[in-house]
Every structure is written in structure tokens, then in C-alpha cells.
Amino acid sequence: MSSDDKLYISYNCVHKLCQKAATEILSTIGKPDVIVAIGGGGFIPSRIIRTFLRQTGEKNIPIQAIGLSLYEDLGMGADAIGKEVIRTQWLDFGALAQHFDSLIGKNILIVDEVDDTRTTLHYALTELYQDIQENAEKLGKDMGNTKFSIFVVNNKLKPKRAELNKDLMNGGIYLSGEDVEDRWIAYPWESSDIDTHTELAIKQGNN
Numbered sequence: 001m002s003s004d005d006k007l008y009i010s011y012n013c014v015h016k017l018c019q020k021a022a023t024e025i026l027s028t029i030g031k032p033d034v035i036v037a038i039g040g041g042g043f044i045p046s047r048i049i050r051t052f053l054r055q056t057g058e059k060n061i062p063i064q065a066i067g068l069s070l071y072e073d074l075g076m077g078a079d080a081i082g083k084e085v086i087r088t089q090w091l092d093f094g095a096l097a098q099h100f101d102s103l104i105g106k107n108i109l110i111v112d113e114v115d116d117t118r119t120t121l122h123y124a125l126t127e128l129y130q131d132i133q134e135n136a137e138k139l140g141k142d143m144g145n146t147k148f149s150i151f152v153v154n155n156k157l158k159p160k161r162a163e164l165n166k167d168l169m170n171g172g173i174y175l176s177g178e179d180v181e182d183r184w185i186a187y188p189w190e191s192s193d194i195d196t197h198t199e200l201a202i203k204q205g206n207n
């Protein structure tokens with residue numbers, strides 16, 4: 001693919017989209033109790049958005065990392081979701097206890113850089129919900145007000161392979177910084193020449 005076919009996004013652009021999204025999050029669902037960053041692409045946006053979600057004088061919102069990777073499973077049927085998600089890292093409920101007794105009843109914000117086929121976000125939402133529900137059952141509690149919202153820097157406008165279950169989100173919102181056409185997105189953290197990358201992003205109006 002030539003450089004012209006790619007959509008170049010600068011660090012400035014990511015920063016501004018996170019800032020705008022934070023305003024919307026605070027005015028709709030309020031301050032999240034925890035950010036769950038889907039690595040690796042979700043790490044930098046998570047850290048940026050935390051800056052703008054934090055209110056003066058308040059504690060930082062904890063960021064928990066999960067690692068999810070997609071790989072093509074060639075053995076799957078045509079109707080199946082065509083890619084499988086592999087967990088490379090998951091929440092450590094033991095470590096989370098430093099901040100909370102559990103995630104039950106919490107306002108949870110899941111962050112990733114891009115919603116492409118939606119496979120990864122669907123997996124993250126479903127599996128996080130199940131884990132928290134299992135934890136609740138063990139403690140004899142129900143899910144109560146546990147709420148899941150999702151922020152992605154970019155959502156690709158295309159048919160998705162999976163849908164997000166609104167019932168699991170429980171009033172949480174789905175928010176994309178910017179909806180974009182279905183093109184290869186070049187993010188700055190992948191660039192080996194950040195100056196040229198930034199120039200191309202500016203030319204495309206993505207700064």
C-alpha cells in the first residue's frame with residue numbers, strides 16, 4: 001500500500017480527540033472509576049484521556065491493562081467471526097483490590113485506538129462482564145449498576161463482524177473520537193519517521 005492510501009493520524013490529533021471525548025464522557029456517564037486499556041493500541045489514548053477525565057484535586061483514575069491480539073483462524077466457517085481473539089494479559093483482580101473490593105457496581109471505561117471489525121471490543125466487553133459477574137456470584141452480589149462504556153480514537157465505517165450488547169453496557173456509552181472511512185490508519189506510535197508522518201497527517205487535516 002502506498003503512503004497515499006493511508007490515513008495519517010498525528011499525536012496532536014489523538015490528543016485532541018481524547019480531550020473532546022473526555023468532555024462528552026463527563027457530561028453523560030460521569031467520571032469513570034477505572035479505565036481498561038486494550039493493549040497495545042489503547043495504552044497511549046488511555047493515558048491521554050485520563051488527564052482530561054481527572055477533576056482538580058481528585059485522585060487519578062486507575063488504568064488497568066488487558067492484552068488482546070487478533071489472529072486469523074483459517075479453520076473457521078464462513079459464518080463465524082473470522083478472527084480469533086487471544087488474551088495475552090488480563091485483569092488481576094487481586095491487584096485491583098488496592099483500588100476496589102471488586103469492579104462490581106463500577107463505571108468502567110474500555111479504551112482502544114481503533115474499532116475495525118469490532119471483534120476485539122466485543123470480546124473485551126463480553127469477557128469483562130462475565131468475569132465480574134462470576135466474581136459477583138461468588139460474593140453473593142448482583143451486577144447492580146456496573147456500567148461499561150467504550151472509547152475508541154477512530155471507528156472505521158464498515159460492516160462489523162460483531163455487535164456490542166447494550167444490555168451488558170447497562171447505560172454506558174459507545175464513543176468514537178472520529179468515524180473514518182475504511183482505510184489503513186497509520187498511528188504515530190508505529191512510525192519510524194515521526195516528522196514525515198506528522199507532515200502527512202497535517203496535509204490530510206489530521207493534526
Ligand SMILES: O=P(O)(O)OC[C@H]1O[C@H](OP(=O)(O)OP(=O)(O)O)[C@H](O)[C@@H]1O
Binds near residue numbers: 069116
Ligand atoms: O476491531 P477489530 O477488527 O477487532 O480490530 C481492532 C484491534 O486490532 C488492533 O489490535 P492488534 O491485535 O493488531 O494489536 P495491537 O493493539 O497490539 O496493535 C487494534 O489495536 C484493536 O485492538
